[in-house]
Amino acid sequence: MHNRLRELREQAGLSQADCAAALGVTRQTVISIEKGHFDPRLSLAFRISQLFEVTVDAVFSPE
Amino acid sequence: MTSTTRWTATALGSLAIAAAVGLAAVSVRDDGPPWLLFTAFAVATLVPAFAGLAMLTHAVPDERSEHDDETVEHAWFVRATSGAFTDLLLVLGVVVFVTSVLDGPELPVALVIVLAMVDVMVRYTLLSRREA
Numbered sequence: 001m002h003n004r005l006r007e008l009r010e011q012a013g014l015s016q017a018d019c020a021a022a023l024g025v026t027r028q029t030v031i032s033i034e035k036g037h038f039d040p041r042l043s044l045a046f047r048i049s050q051l052f053e054v055t056v057d058a059v060f061s062p063e
Numbered sequence: 064m065t066s067t068t069r070w071t072a073t074a075l076g077s078l079a080i081a082a083a084v085g086l087a088a089v090s091v092r093d094d095g096p097p098w099l100l101f102t103a104f105a106v107a108t109l110v111p112a113f114a115g116l117a118m119l120t121h122a123v124p125d126e127r128s129e130h131d132d133e134t135v136e137h138a139w140f141v142r143a144t145s146g147a148f149t150d151l152l153l154v155l156g157v158v159v160f161v162t163s164v165l166d167g168p169e170l171p172v173a174l175v176i177v178l179a180m181v182d183v184m185v186r187y188t189l190l191s192r193r194e195a
Binding site for chain 1: 135138195
């Protein structure tokens with residue numbers, strides 16, 4: 001699964017730690033999602049989209 | 064929780080568990096000198112207790128999060144335990160078959176438990192290094 005988390009996070013001026021705190025997960029989780037090593041659950045995907053005020057498919061897309 | 068804290072907690076916790084088991088054995092059993100009962104049961108408990116606590120303390124992420132079950136650390140732990148269970152079934156199946164056919168010595172259950180716990184730790188470490 002391809003994702004734009006890093007791009008959206010950097011546009012919002014958030015660090016990985018800030019982003020993790022806002023999403024209620026660990027920093028390592030944010031790092032792994034950004035690297036494409038970890039596909040988050042749907043509930044986390046929705047929290048990510050809500051955090052950046054975009055739709056889920058604007059963040060995640062099939063490779 | 065830092066790595067040093069995890070290992071310190073694991074070591075102290077396993078020592079405490081081993082001592083408690085040794086004392087329990089001394090208070091209940093009367094088939095040997097107290098010092099020997101305490102030493103035998105404490106030493107026999109120490110390694111499984113250390114492996115079990117290490118598995119538990121390393122399954123806890125470095126930082127607290129509101130949604131622990133959605134973290135990558137949780138996913139690694141689930142994959143590690145699942146893989147170790149498969150390994151355990153395979154190893155036990157082969158060992159039981161071979162010892163039955165050859166009428167060999169039985170595999171100690173404690174050894175199997177320790178191997179399974181070590182398997183989980185190795186798998187978790189490999190996953191976290193490969194996918195971090």
